[in-house]
Amino acid sequence: MNTATPSLGVVMLCHTALDRAAQVARFWLKAGCAVALHIDSAVPQAQVTALQAELGAHPLLRMAPRLRCDWGSWNIVAASQSGAELLLREFDSIGHVLLCSGSCLPLRPAADLVTHLNANEGTDFIESVAVDHADWITGGLSRERFTLYFPFSWRKQRWLFDRAVDLQRRFHISREIPRPLEPHMGSQWWCLSRATLDAILTHPKRKRFERYFKGCWIPDESYFQTLVRLHGRRIESHSLTLVKFDRNGRPNLFYDDHLQLLRRSDCYLARKIWPQADKLYQFFLTDQARKMPPVPPEPAKIDRYFELAERQRTEGRAGLYMQSRFPPDDSGQAVTAGPYSVFSGFDQLFRNFDYWLGQVTGNRAHGHLYAPERANFHGGAEVWHGAISNSAALRDYNPRMFLTNLIWATRGERQCFSITARDHVPPDLMWFMAKDSNAQISLVSGCFLLPLFRGEYKPDDVLAHVAWLQKREQHMLSVLQSRWVRADVRVWTLAEFLNAPESNLQSVAAKIAPDASIASQGLPNMQSLDGLEDFLRALRNKGLPPVLLRDFEGRTGVR
């Protein structure tokens, strides 16, 4: 391209990191594009002088009159207007004007952009969305941006800003939108054709429109976007500049490690670049990019990258409790990281139940994780995944996090374990599991008596012990049968279970491993219940209130 007849003019709005802005300006100048630099009037004169000295006098470089450009203020539009006017006036050959900021970085060689624009003469590249359909707006206001008054700053006087909006809504205050404007909005970074810009800047009603837009909220996202609809002949409603906003409406920064990501963009520029991202500036502003084999554009990949980050911030990883994520139970998300199965009574009824369960489902089933003595991990391990200790004291210090840690640390492997009435399962943990949709809880009531019946241990005061166990099981049952339950709960009495042990076990196992077949393993070895009736009678005759044993009376008659 001939330096005397640039076909592209670039208006750069700069307010920080002037050295980077200078670097980018040189990039455009070297490629034969005209550049109008606008430097915020808040920048100290010394820095501006240094910048000018660095750039030197260049036939294609112009300095636009300096204004103070606060966020969302009219002056941003005014600076763009004056920069564009300056370029159009001084260089007759310019066909397009590109608006970018000092922290925008070109992603492709300037010649590519110039070629693209030359091939699309008269086309305006500007994101311009009818305001009634713009669903990407963050900050709440859409059409009201154009119909309310905004005397207060949103950034600095948020409270007054909100009250002013409320007040106007209540009194149905509405400004008139000058005809024939149709409010449109979009990214503030555009590339417009000479014809369209001329038409906008020389329109007879320009003063009237300006007065109107000065009262709108964030006019830099709507002034050109609305007016282009009046004059543009061909509009490509897609910005040439890649900007990814976070949920607070601030542009995400790009760093050195985004290099490969940015190479996949289909845009010509990206914003915002972290000023110290040396590698990015080095790569995209030299001819380094051309030396590497080109990669096919995959803008969806970039979108996905930032969507994932957003989701991690808003939803996080379910079941994780850590220093920067600590949701309450009612946050609406799963409270554990994955499905798990809790059994009660089975191992008292069947010999080596955990071994059998492991064989049938292909899992490593634990014993009683909340046993008073220790956490009985699979195979008697002293520590389990994540270095979780089997110490009862450590477990009982925070029983709930013992569970959530275990489920988190073993993601991908379903945990199965047993509990019983004498275990250290506090009421809040019982509630926690019952309300957890990841939990599968299967309970055969009354089995807590079986170890006593078999004489596996002998408490000093049998009666008190049985009463205590009974009470604890009743509590478990009341929790599991409450209307708050979200877990997958199955409760049988001993008699009910024994009516069809095979199909009951099958139904439980199928939920853990859908293709589990207990036919191949057979039933686990059931313990003998002979004499249970006599044992119960003896208990009653020793003075245990009959009401406690009522449930067992019918059940033992099965055998």
Next chain:
Amino acid sequence: MGLKTQFKLRARRQAKLMRALRKSLELRARVNRTDRIRPDDILCFTTLRNEYLRLPYFLDYYRQQGVAHFLMVDNGSDDGTTDYLEAQRDVSLWTTRASYKASCFGVDWLNHLQWRYGAEHWCLVADVDEFLLYPYADTRPLHALTDWLDSQGRKSFSAMLLDMYPKGPIASQPYREGQNPFEIARWFDAANYSIKRNPLMNNLWIQGGVRQRLFMADAPEQAPALNKVPLVRWSRKYAYVSSSHMVLPRGLNRVYDESGGEQASGVLLHAKFLDTIMAKAGEELQRCEHYAESREYRAYDLTLREGQNLWCEQSTEYINWRQLEILGLMSKGDWA
């Protein structure tokens, strides 16, 4: 939160600041280069004693991350630490022989230095065996993080203490000067942490890891706190309450999300369990200058002397920050 609590906490913060001022009389400036601090510099504050061996790596680690100046209090070193630090051009050094314990384990001294030199700066409080790891630490300097925190309007950054340990008896792998301690202590406990909310100070109280698993199994509630807020955009109104575990005003402790999302957070890799701890445990037992009657050091002394292995078969070997993020020990949050 009642007005009464607010006033109580305010009084506590002011008392803490007054105390820091009083305790500052104990500090003697050995070399003060704080006039070199520029407005955007990230500062590091440290109290230490006899750390000559560990200092070279510590200073280099943080210099590489972009810490511009170190403000250090030397509490009576006699192993050449003082002279070594004095010779470093980015270190300002104060010395004192006063009681570490009576200064709330160094908090008062550092509160004063932060009040005096830290205002409006991003300040990092780290002991010589604590190494900050944040998301993207391998590709982005610390300034990238603080710039981003600024843009998010956040004034504090959480980094949980992660105790690292070697495999095998501690004494069998001696630490050399300048060596990366995590070449030796490269194992950690991945998921045995207990978290409770402290409603008064708004912080999470985290305990667990190898210290609770091995040394405090009989008294888990006494295990040391692991929650830390070591990186704060400092103001003269702020004060750390106990080490960098808690800071006032308590809004700064709200570094976690309570609606299910994740805030960005890092980890302080803790290189405590090197062979150097043996000498330290003996000395600290003599001085009784540590928290709760040096209970911790007594436990270390007892168990480590017998050559106990801190490592267990479920220990995890450290790879990088991305591993810790996947394990859920830290989080990128929405920093993309």
